[in-house]
Amino acid sequence: MRFDTGLMSDSYTLYNQTVMDHFLNPRNLGEVPDADGVGEVGAAACGDIMKISLKVKDGRIEDARFKTFGCGSAIASSSMATELIKGRTVAEAMSFSNQEVIQALGGLPPVKIHCSVLAEEAIKAALEDYRKRHPEAAGQPER
Amino acid sequence: MRRVYLDHLAATPVLPEVLAAMQPCFLEAFGNPSSLHQHGLRARDALARARAQIAALINAESPEEIFFTSGGTEAANLAIKGVAYANQRRGHHLVVSAIEHPSVLGSVEFLEKQAFTATRVGVDSQGWVDPEAVRAALTDQTILIAVHHVNHDLGAIEPVAAVGRIAAQRGIPLFVDATASGGWLPIDVQAMGASLLSLSPHRFYGPKGVGVLYRHRRARLVSILHGGVQEGGRRAGTENVPAIVGAGVAAEIARRELPERIAHTAKLQARLWEGVQHRISYVKLNGPPPGAQRISTTLNLSTEFIEGEGQLLLCDLHGIAVASGSSCVSKSLKISHVLAAIGLDHALAQGNLILSLGKDNTSEEIDYFVTTFAQVVEKLRGMSPMWADFQRGVIDSVIQPSGRGTSFAAHASALAGKPAAARPS
Numbered sequence: 001m002r003f004d005t006g007l008m009s010d011s012y013t014l015y016n017q018t019v020m021d022h023f024l025n026p027r028n029l030g031e032v033p034d035a036d037g038v039g040e041v042g043a044a045a046c047g048d049i050m051k052i053s054l055k056v057k058d059g060r061i062e063d064a065r066f067k068t069f070g071c072g073s074a075i076a077s078s079s080m081a082t083e084l085i086k087g088r089t090v091a092e093a094m095s096f097s098n099q100e101v102i103q104a105l106g107g108l109p110p111v112k113i114h115c116s117v118l119a120e121e122a123i124k125a126a127l128e129d130y131r132k133r134h135p136e137a138a139g140q141p142e143r
Numbered sequence: 144m145r146r147v148y149l150d151h152l153a154a155t156p157v158l159p160e161v162l163a164a165m166q167p168c169f170l171e172a173f174g175n176p177s178s179l180h181q182h183g184l185r186a187r188d189a190l191a192r193a194r195a196q197i198a199a200l201i202n203a204e205s206p207e208e209i210f211f212t213s214g215g216t217e218a219a220n221l222a223i224k225g226v227a228y229a230n231q232r233r234g235h236h237l238v239v240s241a242i243e244h245p246s247v248l249g250s251v252e253f254l255e256k257q258a259f260t261a262t263r264v265g266v267d268s269q270g271w272v273d274p275e276a277v278r279a280a281l282t283d284q285t286i287l288i289a290v291h292h293v294n295h296d297l298g299a300i301e302p303v304a305a306v307g308r309i310a311a312q313r314g315i316p317l318f319v320d321a322t323a324s325g326g327w328l329p330i331d332v333q334a335m336g337a338s339l340l341s342l343s344p345h346r347f348y349g350p351k352g353v354g355v356l357y358r359h360r361r362a363r364l365v366s367i368l369h370g371g372v373q374e375g376g377r378r379a380g381t382e383n384v385p386a387i388v389g390a391g392v393a394a395e396i397a398r399r400e401l402p403e404r405i406a407h408t409a410k411l412q413a414r415l416w417e418g419v420q421h422r423i424s425y426v427k428l429n430g431p432p433p434g435a436q437r438i439s440t441t442l443n444l445s446t447e448f449i450e451g452e453g454q455l456l457l458c459d460l461h462g463i464a465v466a467s468g469s470s471c472v473s474k475s476l477k478i479s480h481v482l483a484a485i486g487l488d489h490a491l492a493q494g495n496l497i498l499s500l501g502k503d504n505t506s507e508e509i510d511y512f513v514t515t516f517a518q519v520v521e522k523l524r525g526m527s528p529m530w531a532d533f534q535r536g537v538i539d540s541v542i543q544p545s546g547r548g549t550s551f552a553a554h555a556s557a558l559a560g561k562p563a564a565a566r567p568s
C-alpha cells in the first residue's frame with residue numbers, strides 16, 4: 001500500500017495563486033503621467049519602498065499606478081490596491097484599508113501583513129499629496 | 144520543467160552509496176546499539192565504523208573523539224553550553240565572532256541570561272575575523288573561543304589556525320563550526336588547534352537528522368541532554384543509526400573526492416561570477432572574491448535597486464533554487480546578521496541572493512542561471528521605483544556612484560527609517 005506523503009508534487013508556491021498572479025502579472029504597473037498625487041513610503045519593518053501615483057478627475061480616482069521595491073507580497077499588494085481604488089472618490093479612498101487588499105488577495109501569510117499596510121500607506125500618502133496640491137478640492141462635495 | 148539546484152548550503156541529496164548503506168538499518172539491521180544481543184552488537188559495530196570514517200575526514204587522533212548528535216545545531220549547542228557548564232568554576236566569559244551561525248550565537252545568548260558573559264568579535268568588510276582582535280578580547284575568565292571555519296553566508300575562510308595558536312597559548316578551548324566547510328575543504332583538527340569542531344553531514348551528501356561534534360579528549364564537556372549513557376555519556380538518546388551510517392559513508396566519499404569537488408566547484412564559481420558581472424550592472428559580490436580565501440561553493444550577491452525575495456521567487460518559477468538574506472525572506476524581517484556585521488547598507492542587503500554550488504552542477508546550468516537571472520533582474524528593476532529614480536538621476540548607485548542625486552541607501556533609509564548601514568556595535 002502506498003501513502004501519499006505529498007512529496008511528489010511538482011508545483012508548490014510560496015503564496016496563493018491570486019498573490020502569485022498579481023506578483024507575476026502586476027496590474028497598473030508604472031507611473032501616471034502628470035499625476036495629481038504621488039505617494040512614496042518605506043516600510044519600517046523591512047525597508048521596502050512603494051510609490052503610488054494617482055490621476056484624479058472630478059474628485060474621482062481615474063487612474064492609479066504603482067512601482068514597488070519589495071517582496072512578492074508587496075508587489076502583489078500594490079497591484080491589488082491600485083485595482084481596488086480605481087474609480088473611487090477621494091473621500092472614499094481616504095478610508096481605504098489594507099484589510100481589503102488582504103481579502104481580495106485571498107489572504108497573506110501573517111509575517112507579510114505589513115506589505116499590505118505599506119500599500120495602504122502609499123495610497124494615503126498619494127491622496128495627501130493630491131489634497132496639498134489641490135486645496136480647492138478638499139472642501140468640495142465628492143458625490 | 145528544467146531544474147537547477149543552487150542551494151547546497153541548505154541541503155544536498157544523499158549519494159546513492161549513502162542511501163544503499165542506510166537501507167539495511169531500517170529493516171534487518173534495526174537494532175539498538177545499547178542492546179547486548181546480536182542486533183545491538185551489529186548496530187554498535189556500524190556506529191564504530193562511521194566514527195572512524197568521520198575521524199579520518201577531519202584527521203582526529205581517535206574515533207572516540209567523535210560524537211553524534213541530531214544535527215549541526217545540536218552539535219553547536221553541545222559545544223558551547225557543554226564547554227561553558229563544564230568550566231564554570233574556571234570562568235564565565237566566552238569570545239565568539241559576530242557572524243557565527245544562529246545556533247552558536249543563540250547558545251551564547253542563552254548563557255548570557257545565566258551567569259555567563261560574552262564578547263562578540265566583529266569582522267571586516269569581507270567577513271574576516273582578526274585573530275589579534277580575538278586575543279585582545281580574552282580575559283583570565285575566558286573559557287571558550289568560537290570562530291567558524293567558513294562563514295555560511297559570505298564564504299569567507301576564517302584564519303582559524305591562527306586563532307587556534309592563540310587559544311593554545313592561553314590554554315582556552317577553541318570551538319570551530321565547520322558546518323559550511325565540512326566535505327568541501329580539507330579539515331585537520333590537529334593543525335587547526337581545534338578542541339571542538341562541528342559538522343553537518345547533510346551539507347555534503349549525507350542524510351539530515353545527524354550532526355557531528357569532534358571533541359579533543361582533553362577538552363572538558365558536559366552533556367546537555369540527559370538520559371541514557373550513549374555517546375560516552377555526552378549525549379543521551381538512542382543513536383540515529385541509519386543517519387549515522389549514512390554520515391560515515393558520505394564522509395568517506397567526501398574525503399576521497401575532495402580535490403575533484405573543489406576543482407569542479409571553483410571552476411563553476413568563477414564562471415558564475417564572470418557571467419553575472421558581464422550580464423548585469425550594479426551587482427556587488429559580498430565576501431572575498433573567488434580564490435584561496437573563499438570557499439569554492441558559494442557566491443553572495445547584492446543586486447542594486449531590487450529586493451531578494453522577488454529574485455528568489457522568479458528564479459524558482461524558472462526552475463532555479465536559490466536563497467536570499469533579504470529581510471523580506473527572514474521570519475524576523477531583519478536582514479541577515481552577517482550582512483549587518485560586514486557593514487553592508489540595508490538597501491543593498493535587501494537585494495541579496497545566495498548561491499551555493501554542488502558537485503553535480505554543470506557549466507551549462509550556470510549559463511542558464513546567468514541568462515535567467517539577467518531577465519529576472521530586468522523584470523524587477525522595471526517594477527522598482529528606485530531603478531526609475533536612478534535612471535532619472537534623482538538617486539545614485541551605492542555600488543558604482545555617478546555623483547548625481549542622493550545615494551540609494553540614504554534615500555531608502557530616510558523613507559523607511561532604517562539605518563543606511565548597520566555597523567557592528
Ligand code: FES
Pocket residue numbers: 043045046047048070071072073074112114115118470471472
Ligand atoms: S514589504 Fe516587507 S516583506 Fe513585504
